[in-house]
Amino acid sequence: MPTIMVTDRSGDEKAVEVESGITVMEAIRDNGFDELLALCGGCCSCATCHVHVAADWKAKLPEISEDEDDLLESSEHRDEHSRLSCQIEVTDEIDGLKVTIAQED
Ligand code: FES
DSSP states (O other): OOEEEEEOTTSOEEEEEOOTTSBHHHHHHTTTOTTOOOTTSSSSSSOTTEEEEOGGGGGGSOOOOHHHHHHHHTOTTOOTTEEEGGGOBOOGGGTTOEEEEOOOO
């Protein structure tokens, strides 16, 4: 099972082991991080699942879609490492992925 390293808004990091096939958003939300609201449930329409991906992981993730890019534009906390966690599927290839939950807009 892949492990994802999640840092919350207070800076605490926790390793979560998750099944492949779910999204990073589900992995975070279902492991006790109530900071990640994920209001739209993963339909790429709310941007409340915003995370910052560690620099060395950025290139290993699937390309950002136009919809995801547009939604992230609405966040004042967007940076070059921003992704919507509901748009990243958990696979063995991303075992060890490090993400930080973005500040709330
Ligand atoms: S959960 Fe709404 S955009 Fe990801």
